Amino acid sequence: MSVNRVMSVNQAQNEVERARLLADVHDFLSVLRGMSNELTPFDWVRHLSPDGEHQLGVQAIPVNHIIGSVDRYREFDRYYLPKERHLDERWVGIRTAQMEGKELPPIQVYKVGELYFVKDGNHRVSVARRQGQAFIDASVIELNVSVPPEAGDTLRDMIIKGEYAHFLRDTHLDVVAPHHRPIFFTAPGRYAKLIEHIQARRYYLDLKPGRERPVTWEEAVESWYRRLYSRIVENIESHGVMRRFPGRTEADLYLWVMDHRYFLSQKYGYDVGSELATVDFSKRYAPKLHKRVGQRVKLAWRGKRAQPKF
Numbered sequence: 001m002s003v004n005r006v007m008s009v010n011q012a013q014n015e016v017e018r019a020r021l022l023a024d025v026h027d028f029l030s031v032l033r034g035m036s037n038e039l040t041p042f043d044w045v046r047h048l049s050p051d052g053e054h055q056l057g058v059q060a061i062p063v064n065h066i067i068g069s070v071d072r073y074r075e076f077d078r079y080y081l082p083k084e085r086h087l088d089e090r091w092v093g094i095r096t097a098q099m100e101g102k103e104l105p106p107i108q109v110y111k112v113g114e115l116y117f118v119k120d121g122n123h124r125v126s127v128a129r130r131q132g133q134a135f136i137d138a139s140v141i142e143l144n145v146s147v148p149p150e151a152g153d154t155l156r157d158m159i160i161k162g163e164y165a166h167f168l169r170d171t172h173l174d175v176v177a178p179h180h181r182p183i184f185f186t187a188p189g190r191y192a193k194l195i196e197h198i199q200a201r202r203y204y205l206d207l208k209p210g211r212e213r214p215v216t217w218e219e220a221v222e223s224w225y226r227r228l229y230s231r232i233v234e235n236i237e238s239h240g241v242m243r244r245f246p247g248r249t250e251a252d253l254y255l256w257v258m259d260h261r262y263f264l265s266q267k268y269g270y271d272v273g274s275e276l277a278t279v280d281f282s283k284r285y286a287p288k289l290h291k292r293v294g295q296r297v298k299l300a301w302r303g304k305r306a307q308p309k310f
Contacts, residue, residue, distance in 0.1 A: 005096070012095035016088050019130055023081035036154075037077045040068035042110060042117040044155055047162040048145045050112070056140040058106050061116055063129050063136050066109065067151050068117040076122060080129045090123045098127060106137040113148025116140075159188045167191040171198065176222040181233065183251045193255055198224045228274070232257050235278040244286035246296045257281050 023037075030037035066080070075084055082091055097104065107121025116138070118125055128136045146165040149158060164184060167173070171194075173180055183194070202220035205211075215223075232254050236242060241253060261277035272280075 005100070008096045008099045009092060011099070012092040013088070015095060015130065016082060016091045019081045019091075019126070020083065020085070020088075023077045023079075023083045026077050026079060026081065027083075039073035039076055039078055039080070040117070040149075040153065041073045042068055042070040042119075044068075044153075044158045045110070045112050045117065045143065045145075045149070047155070047158040048112070048143075048147060048149065049162045049165045050143040050145050052144045053110075053141055054144075056111065056142050058137060058139050060135040061109065061111075061138045061140065063125065063133055065114060065151075066116045066118060066125055066129075066136075067149075068115075069122055070110070070117060070119045072118070072122040076126055080122075080126045082123075082126055087123065087126075091126060094123050094127045098131070106139050109138045109140055111140050111142040112145055113150075115149055115151060156188065160185055163188055163191045167194065170195065171221045172218055173221055173225065176218045177225045180225060181230075181250070183229070184249050185251045186247065186249055187252075190251070190255060197228065197258065201228065228258070229254055232274045232278060235275045239275075239279055239282065241278060241282045241286075244282055253278075253281075256285070260284075 026037050067078075069076070075082065075087060077083055082088070094104065104124055105121075107124050108119040109116040109121075110119060119141075121138075125136065146168050147161040149161065153161070161184075167183070173183075185191070198217075198220050201224040202215050202217065205215040205220060205223060233250050236250060236253055236257075242248070242250070245253060257274065257278050260281040261272060261274060264272045264277055264280065
C-alpha cells in the first residue's frame with residue numbers, strides 16, 4: 001500500500017470516528033428535546049397513499065433533501081452520520097476512494113415530493129453530507145403523492161397526510177375549489193367527520209324549495225367549503241382565535257366550533273351562526289395564558305409547526 005493511500009485511509013478513519021462521536025452528541029440532544037434522531041423509514045411513505053411511480057433517470061439531487069432510507073434508517077442519524085462501528089469499513093472505503101479522485105456510481109433513491117429516500121448508497125450519502133457536498137448523482141424513482149411529506153414529519157404526520165390525500169380524492173376538492181386552503185388536522189381519524197358534514201350539507205341543499213334536480217356531490221363539496229369551512233376560518237382569523245390555541249390547526253378549530261355551534265343552537269332553539277359560535281368557543285375553551293405560553297415554548301423547543309404548509 002502506497003504512503004499516500006495509507007495517509008488517506010488514516011484520515012478517513014479519523015473522520016468516521018469523529019462522525020460517530022458527533023452522532024452520539026446528536027442522540028443525547030435529541031433525548032433532551034424529545035425528538036427523534038433517526039432517519040425517516042421509507043415504509044412510512046405507504047401511509048401517504050402513493051398512486052404510482054415513474055423513473056426520472058440519473059440526476060443531481062440536493063444532499064440535504066435526503067431524509068430517509070429504505071432499510072438502513074437505524075444505522076445513521078437524521079444528519080446521515082454513522083451510528084455503528086461496523087459501518088466504519090465501508091465508510092472509510094468510500095471516503096478513501098473519494099480522496100483518491102475515483103468516480104463513485106450514482107446512488108439509488110425514491111423521490112416523494114421534494115424529499116428523497118435512499119434505496120442504495122447510504123454510505124455514499126453519509127460521506128457526501130459529512131464533506132458538505134451540496135449535490136450527489138442519483139438514479140431517481142418518483143412516487144406520485146397528493147400530499148407530500150416534509151422533513152421532520154412523524155409517523156402520525158404521514159398517516160394524517162395519507163388521510164388527507166384520500167379526502168381530496170373522495171371530495172374532488174382540488175377541482176371544485178382549486179385554490180382552497182390546506183385542511184390539516186393534528187390527529188388522525190377526523191377527515192371522516194368532514195365527509196359527514198358534506199353529506200349533511202348535500203341533504204340540506206336538496207331540501208331547499210324550487211330545486212329541479214338533486215344536488216351533485218361536487219356542488220355539495222363546493223357549498224360546504226365556501227359556506228361553512230371558509231366562513232369559520234375567516235371568523236377564526238378575524239377574531240385572532242388561532243393564537244389562543246397554540247399547536248392546533250384551522251381544521252381542528254373548525255370541527256370544535258361546528259360542534260359548539262350545534263350545542264348553542266340546541267340550547268337557544270335557533271341557529272346562532274358561525275361567528276357567535278367561534279367567539280364563544282374561544283372565550284370558553286381557550287387554555288389559560290400560562291398554559292399557552294408553556295405550549296409555545298414546548299413547540300419552539302421541539303421545532304414543531306403549528307400550521308403545516310403544502
